[in-house]
Amino acid sequence: MRRIAGIVLAVLLIGGVVAAVVAGRGEGDTSTATKTVRAVIGSEKAEFFADPDVVKALAAKGYTVRAETSGSWAMEGLDLAGYDLALPSSRAPALGLAAKYGVRGELPRPFYSPLVVVAHENAAEVLAAGGLARLDAPRRGTLDMARYLDAAREDRTWQQLRGAAKYPELTGTLYLSSTDPETSNSGALYLAAASYVANGGRVVASRAEVDRTAPLLRKLVSVQGAQQSGSDAVFxxxxxxxxxxxxxxxxxxxAALLAGGERPDDLVVLYPDTTVTSDHTAVPLTAGGRAVAALLSTDPRLRELEVRYGFRPQGAPTAFASATAYLRTELTGIHQAAVPTSPVLHELARRARGQGGERT
Known part of the structure; x- marks a missing residue:
């Protein structure tokens, strides 16, 4: 599968299992001594930090990063004493961490990535036939979020969609699989996008709006059963x-999968017509952490490598270019939903997981 330089350690911390990724010197690296920076990162960035080219680029600037992965929201429950940098997958958990550890000033946001839906070819074909998606390339299309949410409200099954009869493997309730929204950023952002559409194209902000959208969010999550705590395992x-x-x-x-040379025959990428962009946001806890965060934001070589892994560098909209039919170079026509505040998003996640409605 995709390139993995090394997953060498698993440690049990508060909130779940955190896997350590070596992002130190690779074979043949003849650079001089480097400063070690300990970082906790979202799992989707593990392969980036483990890439020997990334290791080399950081070492050339005098740093070795030892990264451990965690669900972005689960980072709030970790004891980060002794760490130099936290790099969750969006701004909301980063702001919570900054408040917890007294980090002041603007937080660096080196790159971003929108949420998409990956579909097997047969599923994408049936969604398009049923009016829930539009295919604009052999391996790419757009998911109609409003129509999908209507189908979720009605507990629609695959068998009720036109064209599904020839695919006996498509059975049961139609739903999107996501990660646990209480621990994982991608799962929380999925709820943010869904709640925005369900709330009439407005960000959920009040208790009344939470109450109004929570039953649908509960359906979206409960139909999935057990959920993973990180997007890497789900993918x-x-x-x-x-x-x-x-x-x-x-x-x-x-993008990282494709960059590794894989071209799955039955993979189709659907861009929700209303989605949420994941702003990977750094929380520097020490001077070393601040230095690495700055390098991720400004160093030309590291930004090239970020693009290799499908991250869109901030401030460089033309830097991201896809040579495949799976991905869109431009996000024109894709509406970016606003994300609720951290307390509201936490409450939406709790309600979606069936944990009552006494708090907002």
């Missing part, structure tokens, strides 16, 4: 052919 399951035929992931994960 790997999909690529291996396991699980649900529709999965919410980051665009960057698809």
């Amino acid at each position: 790997r399951d999909f690529v291996s052919g396991a699980g649900n035929p529709l999965v919410v992931v980051y665009e960057s994960q698809v």
Whole structure:
């Protein structure tokens, strides 16, 4: 599968299992001594930091990054004493971490990636036939979020969609698989996008709006059963052919797969017509962490490597270019939904997981 330089350690911390990724010196690296920076990162960035070219680029600037992965929202429950940098997958959990650890000033946002839905070809074909999606290239299309949410409200099954009869493997309730919204950023952002559409194209902000959208969000989550705590595992399951035929992931994960030389015959990428962009946001906890965050934002070589892994560098909209039919170079026509505040998004996640409605 995709390039993995090394997953060498698993440690049990508060909130779940955190896997450590070596992002130190690779074989043949003859650079001089470097300063070690300990970082906790979202799992979708593990392969980027483990890439030997990334290791070399950081070492050339005097740094070795030892990264451990965690669900972005689960980072709030970790003890980050002794760490230099936290790099969750969006701004909301980063702001929570900054407040917790007294980090002041603007937080660096080196790159971003929109949420997409990966689909097996048969599923994409049936969604298009049923009016829930539009295919604009052999391996790419757009998901109509409003129509999908209507189908979710009605508990629609695959068998009720036109064209599904010739695919006996498409059975049961139609739904998107996502990660646990209480621990994982991609799962939380999926709820943010869905709640925005369900709320009439407005960000959910009040208790009344939470109450109004929570029943639908509960349906979106409860139909999935057990959920993974990180998007990397969900995406790997999909690529291996396991699980649900529709999965919410980051665009960057698809780009990294393609960059590794894989071209799955039955992969179709659907861009929700209303989606949320994941702003990967750095929380520097020490001077070393601030230095690495700055390098990720400004160093030309590191920005080239970010694009290789499908991350769209901030301030350089033309830097991201896809040579494949799976991905869109431009996001024209894709509406970017606003994300609720951290307390509201936490409450939406709680309600979606069936944990009552006494708080906002």
